[in-house]
Amino acid sequence: MSYQCGKVISLVLQERFGDLVESIANYLYKYGPCSLLQLKKQMELPLPKVKEVLAVLLKYSLISIKHPNNTDLYALECNRVLWMLRYPTYIKLIKRKFGGDAEVLLEEILQKGYVNETDLLEITLERLTKISVAATLPSLQEKLNSLVIAKYLINFSSQPEIKEDTVKTDEKDKPMEISTPIKAWTINPDRFHQDLRDDFIVSAFANRFDNNAAELIRVLIQQMYVRTEPWAVVSNPVPIVEVKDLIKKMNNFPQLIAHFDQYVAVLEQDNSKFMYKVGEASGGSFQLGMKHIFTVFAWEICEHIVLEKFDSKSGSYISSR
Template sequence: MTTYEGKLCSSILKEHFGDVVKQVGDTLFNYGSQDLRFLVVLTKLPLSQVKKSLCVLIKFGIVFHEKKPKGTMYTLNSGAIIMMLRYSRFIHMVKSNTGDEAEIMLEEILKQGYELASKVIIKTHERIFVRTNEEPAFPDLVKQFELLTKNEYIMRCTASDEKGICAGEKPDYSMPKLELPAFPKLARGEEADAGDKGVYWRVNFDRFIQDTRDQLVVNMVNDQIDELAGDLMRQLLILSYQRTAGWSDSLNPVPLTEIREQVKKNSGNPQLCSYVDQYLRIIGEDFSYNNDTQNIIRRVGESSGGQYSINIQEAFSQLADATLTNIIMERFGSKAARLFSIVLINPHIQIEKIQSMMLVDPKDAKRLTFALLKENYIQMEEIKETAAALATSSHYLFYVNKNNVVKMQMEYCYQAIYNMSQRRTHEATVNKRVTDKYLRMQVIKNNLKASGAGDEQINEIDEMMTTVEYEEVERVNTKIKVLSGAEIKIEETLFILSMYLRYH
């Protein structure tokens, strides 16, 4: 765990849970696994506050507990904290795939850590009624909840307020039989049994990560070739996962006949059906280096017209290469990016060979080589050679330690996201007075409109703020939107690099 990863985790905990929970999380991050007694000593907080903080962290899967002879040890899962940066991406994914009602349900489960299906449906009903002033039908909401379980976006967990989520449990997506007549009573605040007592649900983050991973692979093919190739890759991924574990490095082969049937059945593009073979060959050729073992799609066997296998490990290796090359291009220019690509593809290469392959002035090649060497993007190895007369000469070979470069760049990502979150908080704090005033005015205007007030009254409320104050609110909102958008982009880069490390 790195310095800026710890700072970012601390910032996220403070933003979502407050200072006390942040202090407990910081202690577990800095000192590793601890029991309750040492946590009280290290944090210098009252026992009751430490217990409540641990309950909150356990409920959201951020802390795991394990019983040992000396007592119960608590361990922080920093990955679960970083995962909170991706909540907006997951919510948008559910909205796109299953609809607005399912989006609200996912938000409610994310807010609570885990929750009963009946409570999630009631809260969704209330929020939709407040937003649209129309009551959605409870059977429809139950179907939306079942759709979330069918797509494996949420899963059952054995949990209680005291114990929290049980780690390592086997995924269970079976729905209990819900009693529909109980929901109107629960919505009115009356006592009723919905038939799901003790059955809690939590978000299946593994499913979301796999879908995000697959979408990145599809986008890569889209950008490199065209949308038809991306659609073919999507259909091939669907077929591959029917016969392969979700996190396999290389997916099991799929016969060409099945690929054609899948494309014909599910693709909305009749043109793709005619050119499946050609697109498979183009994808394999465009995403390969020097030999066939480095293709993201490989043909294996000749039965059923040939079988095709996707190499997810190689796909993320190439995505990481492209990401690192683009970063170097932004920092050092296009020539440095070309030099990095040459060293990446040709490890342990001499500087004279680099100069000849780059086709630039030797002085520029040397300058850029040592600039990248200084920033640790490339590494140098000295090879000593002894001649017959006992004279020694040295050869300097350049190579890329890709794993170390990826880890270094991930630390830069943590630093950038942390800095932007701090800047966003600063902007909100400094301009709190004018933004609060603007929000109060909006609430008053909405209440007046709801009560049927005239335009004159509403205009009087608008005049409570000056033009300068309106411009200030607009400037602050624009800055915060820009910072939030940049965070999402950097988080995507962080995700690509973390996926590379997961497969390597």
């Protein structure tokens, strides 16, 4: 990765964990996976301090352990460090979908890396009580279960790179044990990113057309998940009749219901080519180009920048790429 990326990673870790954690993480960024003894020697730090820093980084899933030739090597997970910048967005998303109680639950997990379920519920209840928000342990347990069912939270022990492990040292040193509490939860970044991606697509079509078109796209993506892996490049076919029936049942967009076929035709003909028809039976089905749409967005942003900086002719040249 680039020098600038390294600077961002250093700043994020320094602000959150302090100079010592930042210095060891920065070394791992520059030189790649290292053993415990390598870090001790190169950083000129006491072994207990190095162990303490590795324990912190493991707790927050910011490093992983590799085992070449039966040697434990510690590797910095750069993306996970950068994802910490998205934590406020994660919190807003959960508040919007699940309410204030779930927001506080998530804040506690993000603050601590992972939290024992019992402790999490008690701490959250205490925080809510202090700000005079009515909540009970059963209601918080229900919110927590909802976050787990929706896969925003996952069992800590289910992550192989964060599993209970032992750092091997020489015979004079005791091994460092990273214990995992029973029934502890941590966040599942992939699930948050899936929602952020979908929100971005829906918002883009709202700006491109209107809220009715955006709702049609939203329901199409929702139904895509019934039959397609979330990060597939192209979705499996989604029957348009199924989408129409769902929109009718919701009955929140009367204009979309009244002009459904016209909206489908306009979106199908749009130069983004996000949705395209396959088959003719029962009105046909549509596939969604989940990867292609971001290529289109990227080009449109480039065109907009060039157009602002130069003139319409330069924008036309870019469009004819």
